[in-house]
Each structure stands twice: as structure tokens, then as C-alpha cells.
Amino acid sequence: MSDTPIISGHNLNLWYNDTHALQSISIAIREKRVTALIGPSGCGKSTLLRCFNRLNDLIDHVKITGEITFGDMNIHAPGTDVVHLRKRIGMVFQKPNPFPKSIYDNIAYGPRVHGTKEKKELDRIVEKSLRDAALWEEVRDRLADSALGLSGGQQQRLCIARTLAVGPEVILMDEPCSALDPIATAKIENLIEILKKNYTVIIVTHNMQQAARVSDYTGFMYLGKLVEFGETRQIFEHPSETLTENYITGRFG
Amino acid sequence: MNFLQRFTTGTSGNTARSSILKEKSIKTVFFCTAFFAIIVIIFILFFLFLDGYPVFEQVGIANFLFGTSWTPTAAVPAYGIFPLIVGTLLVTLGAMVIAVPLSLGCAIYVSELASPRVKKILKPAIELLAGIPSVVYGFFGLIVLTNFIRISCDIPTGETWLAASILLGVMALPTIISVSEDAISSVPREFKEGSLAIGATRWQTISKVIVPAALSGIAAAIILGIGRAVGETMAVMMVAGNAAIIPHPIWNVLSPIRTLTGTLGIEMGEVSVGSLHYNALFGVAIVLLVITLIINLSAVAILRHLRERGTTRQKRTPLITPERKESLKRFAEVSGITILMIFILIATPWWCVILFLLAGVVWYYIREQISQKHIEKLAFALIISAAVIVLAILVIILQDIIINGLPAISWEFLTQPPRDLGRAGGIFPAIVGTLYLVIGAIMIALPLGVGAAIYLVEYTREGRITRLIRTGVDLLNGTPSIVFGLFGFAFIVLFIGTGVSLIAGQITLALMVLPTIIRTTEESLKNVPQALREGSLALGATKWQTIRMVVLPPAVPGIVTGAILSIGRAAGETAPIMFTAVIFSSRFLPDSVFQPVMALPYHLFILATNIPGSSTNKYGTALVLLILVIAFYSVAIVVRNHFQNKIRG
Numbered sequence: 001m002s003d004t005p006i007i008s009g010h011n012l013n014l015w016y017n018d019t020h021a022l023q024s025i026s027i028a029i030r031e032k033r034v035t036a037l038i039g040p041s042g043c044g045k046s047t048l049l050r051c052f053n054r055l056n057d058l059i060d061h062v063k064i065t066g067e068i069t070f071g072d073m074n075i076h077a078p079g080t081d082v083v084h085l086r087k088r089i090g091m092v093f094q095k096p097n098p099f100p101k102s103i104y105d106n107i108a109y110g111p112r113v114h115g116t117k118e119k120k121e122l123d124r125i126v127e128k129s130l131r132d133a134a135l136w137e138e139v140r141d142r143l144a145d146s147a148l149g150l151s152g153g154q155q156q157r158l159c160i161a162r163t164l165a166v167g168p169e170v171i172l173m174d175e176p177c178s179a180l181d182p183i184a185t186a187k188i189e190n191l192i193e194i195l196k197k198n199y200t201v202i203i204v205t206h207n208m209q210q211a212a213r214v215s216d217y218t219g220f221m222y223l224g225k226l227v228e229f230g231e232t233r234q235i236f237e238h239p240s241e242t243l244t245e246n247y248i249t250g251r252f253g
Numbered sequence: 254m255n256f257l258q259r260f261t262t263g264t265s266g267n268t269a270r271s272s273i274l275k276e277k278s279i280k281t282v283f284f285c286t287a288f289f290a291i292i293v294i295i296f297i298l299f300f301l302f303l304d305g306y307p308v309f310e311q312v313g314i315a316n317f318l319f320g321t322s323w324t325p326t327a328a329v330p331a332y333g334i335f336p337l338i339v340g341t342l343l344v345t346l347g348a349m350v351i352a353v354p355l356s357l358g359c360a361i362y363v364s365e366l367a368s369p370r371v372k373k374i375l376k377p378a379i380e381l382l383a384g385i386p387s388v389v390y391g392f393f394g395l396i397v398l399t400n401f402i403r404i405s406c407d408i409p410t411g412e413t414w415l416a417a418s419i420l421l422g423v424m425a426l427p428t429i430i431s432v433s434e435d436a437i438s439s440v441p442r443e444f445k446e447g448s449l450a451i452g453a454t455r456w457q458t459i460s461k462v463i464v465p466a467a468l469s470g471i472a473a474a475i476i477l478g479i480g481r482a483v484g485e486t487m488a489v490m491m492v493a494g495n496a497a498i499i500p501h502p503i504w505n506v507l508s509p510i511r512t513l514t515g516t517l518g519i520e521m522g523e524v525s526v527g528s529l530h531y532n533a534l535f536g537v538a539i540v541l542l543v544i545t546l547i548i549n550l551s552a553v554a555i556l557r558h559l560r561e562r563g564t565t566r567q568k569r570t571p572l573i574t575p576e577r578k579e580s581l582k583r584f585a586e587v588s589g590i591t592i593l594m595i596f597i598l599i600a601t602p603w604w605c606v607i608l609f610l611l612a613g614v615v616w617y618y619i620r621e622q623i624s625q626k627h628i629e630k631l632a633f634a635l636i637i638s639a640a641v642i643v644l645a646i647l648v649i650i651l652q653d654i655i656i657n658g659l660p661a662i663s664w665e666f667l668t669q670p671p672r673d674l675g676r677a678g679g680i681f682p683a684i685v686g687t688l689y690l691v692i693g694a695i696m697i698a699l700p701l702g703v704g705a706a707i708y709l710v711e712y713t714r715e716g717r718i719t720r721l722i723r724t725g726v727d728l729l730n731g732t733p734s735i736v737f738g739l740f741g742f743a744f745i746v747l748f749i750g751t752g753v754s755l756i757a758g759q760i761t762l763a764l765m766v767l768p769t770i771i772r773t774t775e776e777s778l779k780n781v782p783q784a785l786r787e788g789s790l791a792l793g794a795t796k797w798q799t800i801r802m803v804v805l806p807p808a809v810p811g812i813v814t815g816a817i818l819s820i821g822r823a824a825g826e827t828a829p830i831m832f833t834a835v836i837f838s839s840r841f842l843p844d845s846v847f848q849p850v851m852a853l854p855y856h857l858f859i860l861a862t863n864i865p866g867s868s869t870n871k872y873g874t875a876l877v878l879l880i881l882v883i884a885f886y887s888v889a890i891v892v893r894n895h896f897q898n899k900i901r902g
Contacts, residue, residue, distance in 0.1 A: 053450060060369055083625075087452030097443030100466050110451040113461065113625075159447065166451050 006031040006170065006200050007052060012066035014047060016059070021047050023224045024066070029170075029217075034192060034201045036215035036232065038208060040247070043221040045204045046094075049172050051075070052202065053089045054082050070170075087114065090168035094175040096155035098147035098162075103139050106147045106158060110166040125165050133161035134191055153184025160191065171195065173203040177210065189214050208248060212236050220244045272795055279797050280712055286704030290771065291725040293764055297732065300743045301542065305535030308332060312529075317536055323497040323511075325520065325530040332533045334513070334540065336497045340414075341512040341544070343500065344489060345482045347418025348425055352478055355422075356429035357471065358639025363430070364437040365459055366636065375640065377890065382647050383427030384886040386825025388854040389875050391491030392861045393650050394420040396871075399492055406507055412494035414510040420488050423646055425478035430643070432477055436470020436559075437463060456629035469555050476552035484545050484733030486514040486828040487854075491862060495519060513541040514828075517735045521832055526747065538739050542732060549731025550724075654875050661873025670840040675860050676867045680874055682839050686755075686850030687881070689843070690834060691823045693759030694766060699816055701763075702770030709771070710778040711800055730768035734828040737765045741833040756846040758834020765829050766819035773818070777811025778804060810896035814889045821885030825878065827854040853878040 005028035014022035022044050029035050037045040050056045051068060054075060068075040075085060098106050107126040116122060126143070130136040135157040139150070147158055156176060163171055173192075177185040192201055192214045205211050211218055212232060219229040220243075228235060228244045239245045246252055308317060312332045320333015363375055398419060399411030406415075440463050448458040464471070494509025497516070501508065516537055524531045669679035705722070713719045741761030751757045781804050789799040835855040843850050857874045860867045 055446060055450060058446070058449070083452050083454050085452075086450055091446075091450035093443060093446060093450075095443060097441070097447040099444055099447065099462055109448070109461070110453070113448075113451070113453040113457045115625075162447070162451065 004031070005029055007068065007070050007202075009048075009051070009068040010066055012048075012051065012068060013064070014044075014051065014056070015063045017061050021224050022051070025226045027219060027226060027229060029200060029202060031200050032196055032198070033216040034196050034203060034214055035217040035219065036211035037202065037204045037219045037221060038206075038211050038247075039221035039227075040252070041206075044224045045219075045221045046174050048221070048226075049091075049174055049202060049204050052170070052172055053086050053091055054080075055091065057082070087166055088168055089170040089172060090163035090166060091172040092156070092159050092163055092174065092176045095179050096152060096159050098150070098155050098158050100146065100148060102144050103147045103150070103158065104143040107162050107165045110162060114166065129161040129165040130158075132164050132195075133157045134187065134194075135161055151184070153180050153187060156180060156184070156188060157191065160188075160195075168199065170200040170202065173201065175204055175206060178206060185210075208236075220247060222247070276795055276797055280708075283704050283708035283712060286701050287708040287722050289701055290705060290722060290729055290767065293767070294725045294728050296744060297736070297740045298542075300740055300748070301535055301539050301736070304743050305532060305539045308529060308532040308536040312533070317533075318540070321499070323516070325524075325533060330530065332529070332536075334516075334533075334537055336499050337511055337513045337516055337537065338540065339499050340493075340497075340510040341483055341514070341541075343414060343503075344417045344421060344493065344510060344512055345479055347414060347506065348421035348482045349475065349479060351419060351422030352425040352429055352482075353475060355639050355643055356426050356474070356478070357433060358636045359426070359643045360430050360434040360437055360471075360474075361459060361464070362636045362640040364434050365455070365463065366633065367640075375644065378644055378647050379427050379430050380886065380890065381651075381883065382423070382643070383431070384821060384825075384883055385650065386827075386854055386878060386882055387424065387485060387487045388491075388825065388827045388858050389654070389879055390420055390424055390650075391488035392857055392871065392875050393653060394488060394492040395861055397653055402507075408507055410494065410509070412492055412509055413507050414493065414500060415506040417489045417493035417510060417512075418506070420492055421482045421485060424485060424488060425482050426643060426646075428481050429474045429478040432474035433467070433471040436467040436474065439470070440466045454625050454629050456632045457625065460632070469559050473552045473555040473559070476548055476555070480545055480548040480552065480731055483548060484514065484541070484731075484735075486518045486733065486735040487858060490515040490518045491858075513537050513544075514733060514735050517541070517739065518828060518831070521739065521742070535739065535743070538736050542736050545731050545733055546728055550727060553727045553731075651879075654872060654879060657869075658872035658876025658879075661869040662876065666870075666873055667877070671838055671856075671870075674838060674864050674867075675856065675870055676864060677870070680851075680853065680856060680870075680877065682842055683851040683853045683856045683874070684877065684881075685842055686835070687824055687853045687878075689755055689850060690758050690762060690830060690852055691820045693755065693846070694762035694823050695816055695820050697759060697763035698767045698770050698819065702767050702815075703774050703812060705767075706771050706774035706778060707800060710775055711796070711804065726768045726771050729764070730772070732765075734765055734826055737761050738829040738832050740764075741829060746833055751847060753833060753836070753849045754847045755834055755843050755850050758830040758850070758852075759846070761829045761833050762823045762826065765826065766823050769819045769822065770812075770815050773815025774808070774812050777808040777815075780811065781807050810892055814893045817885055817889035817892065821882050821889065824885060825854055825882045827852075827858055831855060831858075853881065 007027075007029040009025055009027045012022055012025040012027075013020070025048060027048075037048060039045050047056065051064065052070075052075065056062050056064070064076055066076075070085070070089065073080060073085065099109065101109070104126055107129050108122045111122060111125050116125070127136060130139065135154060138154060139145075139158075147155065150158060156179075160171075160176075177188050180188065189210065192203065195201055196216075203211075203215065215232045217230065218232040218235040220227045220235065220239075220241075222243055228239060228241045235244065236248060239248060312320075317332055317334060318338070319335050320331060321335050322331040322333050323336055324331045359375075359379070363372060363379075367375060394416055395412075399413075399416050401411065402413060402416050403409070403411030444462050444466055445458055448462045449455070453461070489512050493511060493515055495511045495515050496509040497511045498508070500506075500510060517534055520530070521534055524534060666679040667684070668681050670682050671680060672678035705726075709719055709722060738761065741757055741764075745751055745757040745760055746753055785803050785807075786799055789803040790796075794802070830852055834849060835852045836849040837851070837856065837859045839849075839851050853874060857871065857878060860871045860874060
């Protein structure tokens, strides 16, 4: 249990055009722990998550100030190798987004773009990633089938496997269960429990029970501000801010 | 839907009977307008076959299609169209070699790389390229391009296969760019994010995820571009040299060449009606129609398949297993390289071959060493240069016509009739004639097209009849404009007996723009949310009330845009009016719709090809035509953007 943060943000601000979407956020993410970000819709939690792998670069008219460090890497520095950064910080999206390729090719895509060509090595990575994502037994006989034929829950685990195949250190999850049924959700939550042995996980969720179940640390965000951040148990049992308490007890949100 | 209909008829009480009758008759009217498209297609086919049949009977289908000599005016006439078919295919092939890489580069640039500001310049520029009338392209080709080729290749005339292919390639650019850009942009954002989040570079994401996902759309775009190239008449006819020969050797791009469309454009005006030559020309039109229909229907089928796949996601086993795919890929690579090598060996001097070989070997060894970043830089450089070239083409054409055309523009030029065969005087009757033609055409086509679209979207569910009507519209859309010209001549001018007249031209142009109007109206009706209709029906409004008061108002901007675009297109067309409505030089305006008129595109065509020494007036006419057409297009674009912003904001 190391207490040095793997990712830390200092005084982070973000604007979309004139909207001040993130306001002086400082946060420290612990290694090999699950950190949950909760808050009502539009509070900026997904935006914050997308800062960690610079996916906000894809959106026009975004301005960011402040600093986020990942190890000794300054994420938003102009010279940062985004490709390398995203290899180390993987992401799973809200809606499962498998490519319109076969199951095998979906997993092998990442290693291939990073230069792995040998068939045997690819086979090994595909199998390991699928096993780690608890999907191997379900798809081992149809790796050549289109990934679009899988169920929603399977597709989401495929996307997790796809992320694992690149060998990241951190996995960002943007409401990974919001498009899934309760059974598929339970499977993903179990998976997160296992993943945290080897990976740092940051998960954005709408579902407070989910945050309480899977996370070690929780941050509550509201209107672009990080209102409160701390150990999950403390946030849920003795929140220090009334705003947090009101949200958690369901008085708004 | 059924439940709602029952509900509304239940609430309308005593007036139910009369209102039901009214609703039914309205529906019938719309059905008739929709069925009109089918009738037109049947008529076109019927009249083409009626006039084309004798040639098949007297010459024989095989002799007609595969005969290698086309000399209809010789002492012993021969009617073999094989050189014309080969000519059409070769010109199209050449055009695609030029257009496909440029368009794909440009489409990728616009949809993936360009900043919003660059996009704002580039997209209208591409639309502008689409708006230039084909006769203006032909004019530019004749004056500038053929001269350039003649001088730089040191040959007696620049009117060659190469000139035709370059020009057609440029003309096919906007079609291919806009359709494939649509396909690329509609690849779900999630794919892109998913790939980037894994740490793929932008180029890897584009080449391995986005383009493959958009591949069928891109294929459809290319097929549509081919259809456009095959059906084009005026521009090709003006620069191809039009010798009915097969180039020798077959890759001799500096040989003159003649296409199916060019043959119709040149000979239709001089043939005596009812002769075997006349029949042979209709035979040519049938062959042309069949080729373009096959091309366009396959593109439509691909696009429709795509749209359906978007809604129903079905499980299917892939036809080609990964292993087979690998071996197919390898086979394609090897055979492609072999063909290329043979071609290079035959066509180019030996030092070129060695250069190519060296480059290939170097690439093969370096490929492993170059980092992804360098590959990305190289790829982006190529993509950006494609976009720059497209933009440069537009600038060159516009600049040439504006600089040379401006001196001709004067008050006299715009308000006086021509003198001395158009060398002097003005073009007033041509401007007025063109306006008469397009206004008449739109007045005929708009009610028919809007009615048909309302029927297709509002009154039917997808079934056999709608499919039939849609196919009819697609067929009409793919028909080359020269074929409309032939049909107008055979049916309206001769059969109905209007003679060469304004009304014949208006009807012919109306038929030509009908599919565009149906399409755009359909699109804008479909964009009206279903919830609005249900809301209105649930209040007890009848179907027609719902359409009139709820569905049509938000669709009007889209319909207006479509109509203006059609006017622009009709104003620039030459082929459909060449045999139906126009005369070259007239001092007077027509008194009635049964008299012929002057028209700008035809005037330009005759000046450019038949009247030497009319240089200033040629350019002046081209500039006026260009401004007129572009004015229509820009109004349409402004209307569209205005309402798009309104809806978004």
C-alpha cells in the first residue's frame, strides 16, 4: 500500500467555449486502488476523467489550465507524447464501442498498432486479456465472429479486454455499466474488484451504490467543482459537506 | 400508428364521413404524383426502345455492340459502337485514377484533420466545384487544358483521352468527396475514441478503424462518381477529340477518343429523323442508359444496405474467414504489383523501371524501421496536398474565367441581343431564355416532386409500392442528361408535336430535376420528429391536417433548398435542351411557350466550338452563366445554414 499518488491534479481549470466546466480541481489518485467520481449529470466528472488521457483534445474550443502529473509526466505539457500516455492510461467508455471487426481483431488491434506482429504473441495476448476480462470461456470458440454480435455486457467486457491487451497502468471507466442490465453490471463490478490487484482504476458513475460497492476512494463533484474527496466509507458515512450529504441521501441529483 | 388512426377517426364524430372522403382524395392525389416517376421511366424506356429497335433488327445486336467501326455518314455506313463503349470505359477509368486518390485524401482531410475554420472554407469550395456547369468545365478544358496538354506533350492537338479524363476527374471530385466525407464522418465517434484511448496514433486510427468502417460508403461514393463520369456529355465532347477509334496502343492517353454521350451530343442535331442513323443513336442511348442504371443502382443498393445495417444489428458469420482473407490479401498484393510492373516495363523507359524497383526495395526494408510518427507525418502530408490540389483546381478555373470574362461585362452586353453570330452585341435573350426555362421547369417539377415525397414519407409504410416508386426515382436520378434530351426530342418535340420550343425544354428539365426534388423533400420530411406527428394525431387532427400544419412547416426550408439547388442545376445544363428548346442566335424574346429560346449554356457551347474570334464574349458568357448558377447555389447554402443554425441554437 503505497500512499504516493500515481496521478495528481493541481488547480485544474477547463473551459468549453465560455463554459467553465472544471473549476480549480486538485485531486490525488492512489495507485492500485479504485477511485470513484460521483455527482449529478453535467457536474464535470466525465470531463475530468477525459483530462487524464487527454481525450478532450478531440473537442474543439477547449482550454485547460493547471497541471496534472502522472508519475513524472506532465499530462498537459505540449511536448507530452499523447500516444504513449494513452497506452499507459487506458479507457473504457459509457457505451460499449467494439470496432466492426472480429473479436480477435478487436483485442489484437492495440498490440498491432504498437508493433506486435508475431501471430503466437498476439494469440497469447488475446487469450490472456480475454481471460482477465472474464470473457474467454464465452467467446473462445468464436473469436473470428464479429464483435457486434456479442451482447451488451459481453461487448463491454470485450472493451475492457481490449484495454488490458495494451498493458496499461491505469484504467479510466466512464460509467461503464450505464448501458447494461443488472446481471451484466454485477459481472463488471466483480471484474473491477479483480482488476485493482494489478491496475489503478478510476470510475465515473451515476450509481451511488456502485460507487460504494466497488471503490476505495470517492470524489463528489458538483457544478464543475470537486466538493469533497476522501475514503469511500468516510464520504458515504460521515460526509463533511452538507452538499455531499444531501446528494448521497437523495435530496437532489 | 394503427391505434392512433383508429383513435382519431373515433373522435371526429359527425363530420367523419366527409372528412374521410377528403382524406382519401388527398391521398389519391399524392399517390398519382408519386406514381408519375414510374410513368416517366416507363415512357423514357418505351420511346428509346421504339426509336432504337430498328437498329437492333437491321444491324443485329452483336454487330451493333461489338462492331469496331462507327461510320454512320459514310457511303457504306457502319454502326458498330464498340469503340464508343471502349472510349467511355477508358475515359471513365482515367477520370477515376485522377479523382479517387484526390477525393479520398480530401474527404479524410475535411472530416478528420481540418480545423473548423479550414472546414468552413473547404466545404463551400467543394460545393462550388459541384456547382460549375459542365459546359463551363468543357469551355475551360477546351481553351486552357487542351492547349496546356498540346504544348507540354508536344502533339498536334490537345483534344485527347487525357484531357477528357482530367476534366471528368475534376467533375467527379465533388460527388466522391461529399459522399465519402459523409461516410467517414458518420463512423461512430466511439470507434475513434476507442482506438485513440488504446494509444493508436491518429493515422493508425484513420487507416485501420475509420476508413475500414466507412469502406462501403466510400465504395458507393466512387460508384456514384463513375456514374457521373459515364453520363457526362458536354465537357467530354468538347475536349476528347471525338475520333471513333480505340486508342493504339490501348494505354495511349494522348489519342483522341469518343464516348457514347459525345456521339449523341454531336450527331443528334444533324441526323435526319427516321433514318437508320437516327435509330442507331437511340440504340446508343439505350446502351448508355443500361450502363448508368447498373452503376447507379448498385451504388444505391450499397448505400441503402448501409442505412439498414445501422438500425438492425444482426448476427452473421463472416463470409470470408480470417485465413482466407489473409491469403486473398496476399494474392491481391502480388497480382497488383505484377500488373503494375508489367505496365511500367511496357510504358516507360528503362531508367524509370530501375527507379521504381529501387524505391520499392528501399520501402520494403525501411518500412520496419520507420516509426509510426514518421509514417503519420508522411500520410498527413499526402492528405493535405490532396486537399490543396482540389482547392487549387477551383482557384485556377475561377480565376481564368473571372479575369478573362470581366472585361466583356458591360451594360450593353447584359441588355442587348447578339450581333455577328455572337461575336459582338450582348446575351440578353440568352439570360432571359435561361430564366424562362428554369422557372418553367421548377413550376412543373416542384408540385410533382413534393407530392411524391409526401406520399412516400407520410402515406405509406415500406412496401412493394414504395420500393417500386423509389427504384423509379433512383433510375430517373441515374439517367444521363443527354438521354433526357433524346427523350424530350422524341416524345415532346416530335410525338406530342410541340416542335423545338420553350415548353419542351421546360418539361425535359423538369423531368431531370424531379428526382432531386423528391429526394430533398423526403429527407426534410423524415427529419421532422415522429413525436410531433403523434402529438397532433393524438389531439384528433386528421392526417392531412397533421401534414399541413405540423409536418410541412418545419420541412419548408429543406424543400426550398432542394428547389433552389435544382434551379441552379437546370440553369447550367446543356444536353437536355440542346435538341428540345434552343436556337443559337435570336434578336427577340419568345412570344409564347411554343417558340424556341436562346439559353446561356448552349450559347456558350456554340461560341466555344463553332464561332472563332468570339473570345471576349465567350468568356463573358461563361462568367455570367457561372455567376447565375453560383448565385442560385449560394442562396440555397445560405438558406440551409440559416435554418440549420436555428434548429441547433
